[in-house]
Amino acid sequence: MGPLWLLALIAGLSLFGFAIGRWKSVALAREGRQPMAARPAHYGSFVLVWTAIPAVIVLILLSIGRPYIADHAVRAHLPDNVLADETNLSLAIANVEQVANGLKTVTPDEMQNIKIGVVTARSVFAKHGVPLAGDVEPYQLAAAISLNAIRATLSDITDVTVSLVTALCLVFAFIRIKPRLRARTAVERVILVLLILASSVAVLTTIGIVLSMLFQALHFFSMVSPANFFLGTVWDPRFAAAGSQESGQFGFLPLAWGTLFISFFAMLVAVPVGLFSAIYMSEYASSRVRSVAKPLLEILAGIPTIVYGFFALTTVGPAIRDYVAVPFGLGTSGNNVITAGLVMGIMLIPYVSSLSDDIITAVPRALRDGSLGLGATRSETVKQVVLPAALPGIVGAILLAASRAIGETMIVVLAAGVAANMSLNPFTEMTTITVKIVNQLTGDLEFTSPQTLVAFALGITLFVATLALNVLALTIVRKYREQYE
């Protein structure tokens, strides 16, 4: 039985448990010797919870443990020279895995032929649609046979254990149902634990992000020194041919410069446009204009970034190249910093405008009336009263938009280019941290080479940078928020 069947079995028995638990409590209540401490549904749920949760825990533990035991069994059959070769060990184990998969397809007759060596295992497997890279070594065959055997045994053990645990818990919970059992409290306690677990998924995610990236990044820094990475000015991670020691140069600075330069142009578009739109909508526009314009601007935030990327690639990039860059002799590429920055800026307009709009609207009317009453014009009121009051919030909004700009991926992948340049000319191709992460992690991955691992060093740098911006933004908003009541 597969895990899905086991889950189905657990679910079925739990529902059955609910039914009989409920039935028993109703029967007990009808006897009427003692008043029941909870509603029938609570007794049902009590049995259900007791049946399902231990069984699921056992199933999960066994599923986690199984690969390790199987791995151990394979290692026992590998000859010493293979075991000694640390770098290719995982490859050797994967090969055995392939052979084991192939063995599942062959008929007993063919198996016999393979064992006595009449036909090669490889040709038999190929006939069944399992291609192998090389011929099967005798030790691989032995390891694969024992792997399949151990797997079958483990699967049987899991089936039996889980079924037993489910059944025993069901019986145990059923026997425990008595009029004095506080079933509701027990069930609610379990629910509360589940709720707490659900709320900690967010924390687990953060821990997962930090740990997974940190380990790979440390692995990378054991090959390339942090000083070379953070202070290097050349990005040239050659994908070295297998076996050669050449690893290329991993200078972070050109990527950081490209990221900041593009984000700068994005903010140059997004901040004025977003801020003035917010001011106009909250201070000048009639409610009718506002009710049309605000949702329209917010559509911009709902458009996927890949769409912006395509827009930049096919419309904005060629237009800037043909009408600005080439006539003025500034560059010849449709992929450039200006294109990426401009389109990213358009994407960020709603982030700036809707947050600022909320903050400006939150400034109390009395402040405006006071200023207007003293004879200030509307624009003077906005500039000298409303904006200073809303400033912390606006700064927070801008910082959040900046962190989006730094982490934005699809627009720059399509529109900024892949060449790592450090130049002041915004019409040249440049690349960003996110582009390089995508480049290094798509295609064939090898988690032992610095070319793949560098992506995690870039990733954790990006994570820390955006995290710092977010925390700063949230702190500014919290600390300097004007309290009007």
Place this chain on the structure above:
Amino acid sequence: MTATLSHNTPEQALIVSHIDLGLQRRYRSERRFRAYGIAALTFGILCLVLLFSSIISRGYTAFEQTRITLKVDFDPAIVAPDGNRSAEAIMGGDAFRFDDLFSATVQKSLEISPDDEDGLYDALDLFSKGSSPMLRQMLAQDPALIGTTKDVEFYATGDVDSFVKGSIRADIPESQRNIKDKHIVLITKLKDSGALHLAFNTGLFTFGASTRPEVAGVGVAAIGSLYMMLVVLSLSLPLGVAGSIYLEEFAPKNRWTDLIEVNINNLAAVPSIVYGMLGLAVFINFAHLPRSASLVGGLVLTLTTLPTVIISTRAALKAVPPSIRDAGLGIGASKMQTVFHHVLPLAVPGILTGTIIGLAHALGETAPLLMIGMKAFVVDYPATPLDPATSLPTQIYMWATEPERAFIERTSAAIMVLLAFLLAMNSCAVLLRRMFERRW
């Protein structure tokens, strides 16, 4: 107060200006400031219009496709030389006999003389390379066709399609276009005879990835996206709601809950590509789940949408007035009963709205999916969430980097399909909010 300011007539302004010489300047700056606001708003909306019009103007033609109808004579001498007409015999044996069948068909329909080999090759250039396999499939499904003649609709190549729609123009020099003058003669001939025509491009919605634009579609990608959305919905909704219920209704105010709170706000702003790297490291590298599987994509997207769902659910729970809770507790319900029987049902519209918006975001997410190998050339429909799959946005990404004109058109069309889905989901959310919104 404000009314007098805005209703100032020029005469009044003139009188006042005797007293305050700066007033003109101040009014000018007021008008300027206002103009900046209008300009900014117009710019934003203009960008939106430009974005949509550029995509629609590029993409609307992809919903039609050039097809060429030819009369095929399923000659038994060509397709079944040994007389065996079973489906197996058709699918087995020499594939070239179907090329012969197709060549003979083209030769006959276009009245090309049997000696004119170059002319035949030029004519074959107009048809999709999938034409003869298509004939084979057709015969395998219905071997009774052998020996009969039938009108069959063939796909024209992407270049012919672009030419017929006018996006490859005849007036540029011959060396710069893929459609040569000799092809144009043939196309005109086919058009005049009525064989070549435009039809609705159903393949766009049903086919999978292909290197030939005429048979490339988003059907397979859409199924991948659908699987992922199901995974996201079935995980992020229960997890998000359960987590928010704890934080909003049960959690004591202490450092731990404070930490969770800050954490969730931060997670909402973490770049999505970072989630992709987490997925790569944890689900693929550590848990050994298959690459390119929609299950893994769904798991990663669940993590990206979870903060959105939690934040909106908490807002919805917070909007339920305390009197509801007091009433529940007052008549003897436990805290858990109050929350699940009274507070949660009242918060459902808000929760659903937030979830749909989160799902819409997840549907358009691309970068994390690239990390876990969803940028894959997938031709067949994935049968289960564990099969290799691709998604709408990654399909768009792969097409976007193809230089062919026919692919640009299809990319725009795929974007329109994606945007249509997003629009539908967001309208759903707005409708839900309008219908069930309650003011307390």
